[in-house]
Amino acid sequence: MREHVRKLKGKLDKRGLDAFLVTQNIRYLAGTTAGKAVIIPIDAAPVIICSRLELEQARRESWIRDIRAFSSWRAPLRRGERVYFSRPWQLIADCLKELGARAVGYDRAGRELIRKLWGANPANYRELPDLMLELRMIKSKEEVALLQKSARIAMRGMSCAAESIALGRTELEIVAEVEYEMRKAGSDGTPFNTIVASGRNSWLPHAAATQKRLRRGELIVVDLGATCMGYASDLTRTFALAPTGRQVKLVETVKRAQKAALARVRGGVGARGVDGAAREVISRAGYAKFCPHGTGHGIGLDTHEPPSLAPDSKDALREGMVLTVEPGVYVPRLSGARWEDMVLVTRGGYKLLTKFPLGVHPCLDT
Numbered sequence: 001m002r003e004h005v006r007k008l009k010g011k012l013d014k015r016g017l018d019a020f021l022v023t024q025n026i027r028y029l030a031g032t033t034a035g036k037a038v039i040i041p042i043d044a045a046p047v048i049i050c051s052r053l054e055l056e057q058a059r060r061e062s063w064i065r066d067i068r069a070f071s072s073w074r075a076p077l078r079r080g081e082r083v084y085f086s087r088p089w090q091l092i093a094d095c096l097k098e099l100g101a102r103a104v105g106y107d108r109a110g111r112e113l114i115r116k117l118w119g120a121n122p123a124n125y126r127e128l129p130d131l132m133l134e135l136r137m138i139k140s141k142e143e144v145a146l147l148q149k150s151a152r153i154a155m156r157g158m159s160c161a162a163e164s165i166a167l168g169r170t171e172l173e174i175v176a177e178v179e180y181e182m183r184k185a186g187s188d189g190t191p192f193n194t195i196v197a198s199g200r201n202s203w204l205p206h207a208a209a210t211q212k213r214l215r216r217g218e219l220i221v222v223d224l225g226a227t228c229m230g231y232a233s234d235l236t237r238t239f240a241l242a243p244t245g246r247q248v249k250l251v252e253t254v255k256r257a258q259k260a261a262l263a264r265v266r267g268g269v270g271a272r273g274v275d276g277a278a279r280e281v282i283s284r285a286g287y288a289k290f291c292p293h294g295t296g297h298g299i300g301l302d303t304h305e306p307p308s309l310a311p312d313s314k315d316a317l318r319e320g321m322v323l324t325v326e327p328g329v330y331v332p333r334l335s336g337a338r339w340e341d342m343v344l345v346t347r348g349g350y351k352l353l354t355k356f357p358l359g360v361h362p363c364l365d366t
């Protein structure tokens with residue numbers, strides 16, 4: 001996290017900013033989920049602004065030592081508690097004033113907050129959300145390790161799904177088994193609602209699991225993830241119960257599309273081309289119009305981060321990015337199918353962070 005602050009300071013310098021106010025990327029910079037804001041001055045130590053109730057947690061979790069808590073009412077304080085009886089915006093304004101900040105960037109803030117800050121500390125305030133996203137695209141070693149750990153938990157979740165899928169069970173039962181397994185394996189959250197989408201639900205790329213029972217002749221899309229210190233994983237497999245030949249072909253197509261996309265992945269290539277490679281395989285199989293989403297996305301503290309692997313993407317892949325590669329095809333009345341893995345982009349190619357065996361693939365016949 002110190003490293004992240006150092007990188008941010010480099011960006012501030014280039015843009016002529018003397019401080020950056022963060023409300024959306026606190027965990028990334030400060031290493032804590034406590035805190036309402038973090039102020040990163042270019043030539044002084046960073047400051048965490050938090051409510052009194054988060055003070056102890058921020059002290060315990062963050063490497064940042066200057067932590068200023070606010071309380072909107074006067075309350076008796078414990079020994080050593082550094083609490084300001086003021087509103088959060090007032091505390092932020094005071095801090096910026098103390099720093100003499102004249103050019104302040106921020107990742108996100110309402111107009112109202114900026115108006116108040118300007119009133120207390122007239123400065124040039126600039127909204128720069130992309131600045132943080134650019135930093136976050138390239139993962140540090142520490143982040144890659146957490147993403148790998150998160151990916152391993154997701155693999156355990158997928159093994160659990162493979163064992164749990166059976167005729168007559170409901171989608172939600174499978175979700176429950178999978179999430180229980182991942183929590184026991186150390187997942188500290190669910191980055192998105194686990195998808196178990198069978199039969200007609202599989203045509204919906206973002207289906208919500210229901211009490212529908214699994215039946216013969218259905219494909220089942222399982223899309224799951226864990227989090228590790230906030231770092232998300234994202235893994236999808238398509239299972240089948242006594243599938244038809246056309247359904248098997250559908251799964252084979254998305255697998256081939258993923259392989260084609262992966263073959264293009266390495267530092268320096270355009271993200272659009274990676275998407276194009278998958279799309280071409282899908283088109284040749286006759287499914288071009290059943291392919292409504294991009295082929296993948298960056299992943300980190302958020303499940304969906306830049307870069308985007310899609311036809312309209314202007315991003316270039318760079319060494320140190322972590323991506324999902326997940327072509328999907330959704331054919332009404334036949335089935336949906338998606339195959340997703342996570343990779344770390346390297347100079348010459350990629351390293352797979354998820355490996356899920358596929359004894360069970362493509363058809364988990366029972």
Ligand SMILES: [Mn+2]
Pocket residue numbers: 234324326340
């Ligand atoms: Mn995904």
